[in-house]
Structures are given as structure tokens and as C-alpha cells.
Amino acid sequence: MSSNDAGTDSEPVLSLSDVEVHFENRPGLLDFGGETQTVRAVDGVSFDLEERDVLSLVGESGCGKTTLGKTSIGLQRPTGGTVKYRGHDIWKVRDGESDADITWDEIRQSLQIIHQDPGSSLNPNRRLISILSEPLRLTGADLSRGERRERIYGLLEHVGMTPASDFADRYPHELSGGEKQRVALCRALLMNPDVILADEAISALDVSLRVEMMDLMLDLQEEFDTSYVFISHDLSNARYFTQHGDGKIGVMYLGELAEIGPAEDMVNDPHHPYTNVLRWATPDLSLREAGEPPMRKIDIPDPVNPPSGCRFHTRCPEAREACRQESPPDYQHNGQRVACFREDDDHEYWDSPELAD
């Protein structure tokens, strides 16, 4: 085994280091003279996900949550940096450049996804029993037909679809949205994954069902030893899920992680001015103070041409000249990691002039 790819069980389940995903958008056929544009969807992101951990990614639409989530579970190849599963560089394994004793199939099986719209990922022509038998066959579980059925029934009942015999022979269109999402969760869990990427997995559910679904996911996390990357545009849902899962919230802005830390610290004591904006924009947190948003401008810059220095400087109420010049490194503040010069009492930021609108 090569020294730099010798994964062990003591390694984080996932470890992302300086990950970058840039998309090259080529001009369309009719776009004469158009130039290829580079969309900087994710830039310089690092984090570890431990066993039975939660990382919730929040941020405005287009900030790179889905791209980062997919990159974390090997559905998107990064254009820079590394993604490691238990210490193994997953793309080296995929490309046959690793002598690790793990295969790409094993890694892919360990990293599962549930989408916002589970209906689109459940085959409409197959009954639930058949949909849920598939992962058991794929994982090579040596089970008889009867044992498979028993395992599936057990899980359906566990997620509240009782009696399971009433559900097993139904087609997806015979289920409610919440039931479909439970089936998608069951199907992902039957692969025995280490990580499930839940991409806006509760957003399409009625508000009354969201907490129920999050509780179910957390309940099963204990039982199946699963970690979650939980994507949500709603900070109050991310707070609930992260706090109960004892994990971290990562706030993304224009492809970068602006701040990451434990849920309560992020909500009650945000250190990055953009985390403060998200908090202000989430009425459910009951923290909104009267008046204007804590931002200079409303419009979001283009990820094709992000602002220089700190990407948030064009909207940040605290921005100074230094923020336009230089990109802030990560500073550690207790359990939080913050990319903002204001964390450094000695930084030249404090002596540089405030930015005018």
C-alpha cells in the first residue's frame, strides 16, 4: 500500500482538502464569438466528516451546496484538491492509481444520496418490495427471498409504514410525498452506507412532516452508524438537524466555506458577517431585529466572475479596503472556523479604510 493512500478506520469517513470544482461552460452553437466561461462553483473547501457525524450546508441558491455535496460523495469529480474516504483518495481509486485494498464500487456503495424529489428516483413501474430488494442484491447480502422480505418489512415498519404488508406491493405513485421520502431513505440505508447526502431532502415535504422526517433520519443514524451531509437553504432546519445530530453547520458563500461550527454557536454567536445575514433572513429563528438586512447590497455576484479578495466584500457591512485586496485565511474561534479578517486583532484590516457603497 502506498504511504499516501494507506487508509485506516481511525481516519475520518470523509476528508475534503482544498476542494475546487470549476465548470467550463462552452458557448452554445448559435453564440458566435462567445467565450468559454469558468463557473467557480466550489473553491478551497476543506472539512472532515467523522463516524455518525452531521455536516449541514447552508447558503443562498447557487452558492455551491449541491456541487460540494455531490463532490463529497464521489458523484462529481473535483477540478482541484482531494476527497478521501477513510484515508483513500477516491479519485485515485476510481482511476486505478491507488494500491489501496478498496474498490470504487465499495466506496460508491458507502456514499449514498437522497434527493429533494424522491419520486424521480423511484422506478414508477416497480413495487416497493422490488425497489427495496435491489440494494440487498447489490450489496451481495446472502439472504433468501424470505429473509430479504423480512428485512424490508422490518425497515418499513421502523420508518412508520405499518403494516408493511400494506405498503410492500404498492407502486411509488400510490404513496404520499412523505412516504416516498421514507422509502428513498430505506433504500439508501439498505446499502449500509457510511454517509448519506440528503440534498434538500425535506424541503418538498409539508412543514408539519419536516421535523418528523429529520427525527427519523437521526434515529436511524444511531442504528445504522450513518453520517449525513445535509443540504438545506433553511437555517432553522439545518439548526434542528445539526443540533440533534451533534454536528456542524457549514455556511457557504459563492463557492467558499465562510464559517463552519456547532449549530448553537453558529446561530447564537455567528462570527462571519454572512452567517449573520443568513440568521437575519431566517424568521423561524425569532432573532430578526427590526430594520434593514445586515448587508450593503442585495444582489448576489456572479460565480463566473467572483469579487476579488473576500468574495463577500461587495455586500458586507463590515468590509474595508483590505477585504477587497486579499482573501482571508481561516481563523479558529473556539469550535468555529471563520474566514474573516475581523478574527485577527492585529490584522491591517483594522487600519484600512471602510469601503463605500
Ligand SMILES: Nc1ncnc2c1ncn2[C@@H]1O[C@H](COP(=O)(O)OP(=O)(O)OP(=O)(O)O)[C@@H](O)[C@H]1O
Ligand atoms: N454541471 C454544471 N455546469 C455548469 N455550471 C454548473 C453545473 N452545476 C452547477 N453549476 C453552477 O455552479 C454554481 C453552484 O451550483 P449549485 O447547484 O451547486 O448551487 P446550490 O447552492 O446547490 O444552489 P440551489 O440551492 O439553487 O440548488 C451555480 O452557479 C450553478 O449554475
